[in-house]
Amino acid sequence: MKSRLLTVALGILTAIGGFLDAGDLVTNAVVGSRFGLSLAWVVLVGVVGICVFAHMSGKVAAVSGRATFEVIRERLGPTTAGLNLAASLAVTVLTLVAEVGGIALALQLASSVDHRLWVPVAALAVWLVLWRVKFNLMENVTGLLGLTLVGFAVAVFLLGPDWGDLAAQLVPQVPVQESAAVYWYFAVALFGAAMTPYEVFFFSSGGVEDGWTVKDLASSRLNVMVGFPLGGLLSVSIAACAAIVLLPAGIQVDSMSQLTLPIAEAGGTLLVAVVIVGLVAATFGAALETALSTGYTLSQYLGWSWGKFRRPARAPRFHLAMILALVVAVGVLMTNVDPIAVTEYSVVFSAVALPLTYLPILVVANDPEYMGEHVNGRFMNVLGTVYLFILVVAALAAIPLMIVTEAGG
Amino acid sequence: MTNRPGRSPICSRAVAPLVLALMVVLAGCAPAATRADDAVALSSVSDHLDDASSAVATAELAVRSRAAGRLPAVTADVAADDAVETATGAVHGIGTLVIATDDADRVREEALDAASAAVGPVAAARTWLGRPPSPAGDVLRALDDASSTLDDASGAVEQAEAEARPEAQVGRAVP
């Protein structure tokens, strides 16, 4: 019998990959240092949205045994699903590039060895875990270590801010020195990051990897209810740390190293060390999540054998796809691009991938042929439809906002 | 504290080039570089000065935390290294802008001096972080000076920008 904490490891790992990947860690700090907590409401909206759809995708996987991209291909047909595949792969591989770079940046914080030297080491380590380590062990270790990012929440308390002042910032408003376009650009970016499509690919496929059946529906629900709110809470904590320390100092966040400054201020060397462990674990977990998602989406679209529960020789094309994705990631990083900046462009592809991912999930969750008696209730359908609408609006707004604001200025 | 009001007029930096590009295309007869272009360039200068100030503030925070024994040496070193990169990037950015009028160019020169002057203290902060602990006072004083120089330059740039802008409005009305 697994302990309760380990039961929810999949949800925690999925949420870390979605809310606390290298790009989001920095974006959260940027948002905090420029907008205070005036965008925290977006994280709340995003957490509810990803909970709704991750819950549905987990339920479909548990009841029918079909992971999300199989459902997408089956419902949308090869052309539309192919478009989604291209867009989703673009988002996922761009994020993987950022994660491999992010692991290197996080390791640099602990070693002062230049991050460019860490890149091949990081990629090799990610591959070794994909190649050898059991899915279960992988999700438990990265999920638990990623929890050390709770250090950011602890730091908020240790900094002892003026709580009234902080609470006042929670009201959605555009700060005087920022324009409305930039505010909404970051709102869309945060919302897109919270609902990024590889989370449901990973979560549903992970459910299949963990062998979920109808009996595990409660466990799926628990994963969703614990993992994503925790991810959202941590991302708001990062924004809060930045808002308390960096905003008054006039610091504009542009690198991962600046994340440690509020932590040092709050908890000293020990807390910095804890948080650095968390940064490494979170970026490493996100790298695993995105690398696996690359393999899952491609294999499920084309009907290949997939899964870490099979030995690599029993899922060769799945493993080859992940190896190629990691090679691409290292190749891109070798050109000396800023790994964090890479993720900004994934917003464009998310605009295509988000509606095309969540619509089929919503439809299949209502299909008695798949779900039997477990079809969606009215409440989930209302929420799902509302979020589908928000997603379409956000998707349509994303690209114009990105152009007008030059990706947030 | 290096906080300045009106820190980052991002919107003007982003929207103004688009509006101007549209104007140029529509009018088809705009001169190559005008005072209106200078307004854009000056807003870019002001953004780069913000970056430099941010780098100085980052270095200062890293030094203070390190001096208080709250930040591990390696981590502080990385933060200071990133700050040096940001500061030099700002100098490069200001130095390569195209400016049309003499007034604006004078302001730019001032800004360039201020930004260049900030690189030294930030780099010195990194050097200090790498050495066995010695009093941080000198390093912090240099950073403070750089910070106030940057603030002054920022103020001048913003004023020049504000002066350039109404004329741009007139230019928009009379193509």
Next chain:
Amino acid sequence: MRRTRTGPRDVSREPEPRQPGRVLDARLHLLDRQVLDVDGMPVCTLDDLELEAVDGRSAVDERIDGSVPVVITDLLTGPVLGTRVFGGRPPASRWHRLPWAHVVDIGTAVRLSVRSGDLDATWLERWTRDHIIGRIPGGNHDPESSG
């Protein structure tokens, strides 16, 4: 493409009589579903269906129309996917066929009675295994047997 359209006119419809066997719609129940082998191993996605006249007349030498009954002879996979997306028609020699006679069950996935390792459709999987993945140390290591 719509030039012959004179606006949709709704034809009057009669109720469909009950059919004597299970009813399946190609797009709704067959196409793009995951195909699993006898052990539950994924084989491919069902990319297309091959249809033949019951009396064995083939589509190549004689035109099929409503006068002859037509049945599904094979499930197709492989290059037919590309032509479904981009148009055109692959040569029949390049279709990978999975005979209808091997189909055991059609649900949220299509189950076969054979092993995926014995099928033509999975040659690329075997090639990748034999030439790349199987040669990397640990490729045959079972992740569930140890940490």
Next chain:
Amino acid sequence: MIASDLLDVPVHDEAGAHLGWVVDLRFVLDGAPDTFLARARLHALVVSPRTRTSFMGFERSSVRHPWPVAPILRWWHRGTFLVHWPDVARVPDPDAGAGPEDTAAIVLRAEFTAYEPGL
């Protein structure tokens, strides 16, 4: 013949009037028993007068959720009907490639009957 040769093809009546597009093929498992399942006989073509896409099949099923996605798609496919395979007079030659639309259409017999498409 493969399923794609029939799917998305325009459907004309005997006089050449456009009726819609084939959006799906209906099979009935009532043929001679094969090894495991009965042979799947091509029973009918599902023809939609308004759109070439067969999206989710709400017009054929009793599923009404999620609102409003299901009702909208259902309304979009209103008028969808079923033509039994014996009512098909001519099928375009798959090897002829894309010709003019008139020759690349499925032509129905004069006295064809349209049935309700519900599953």
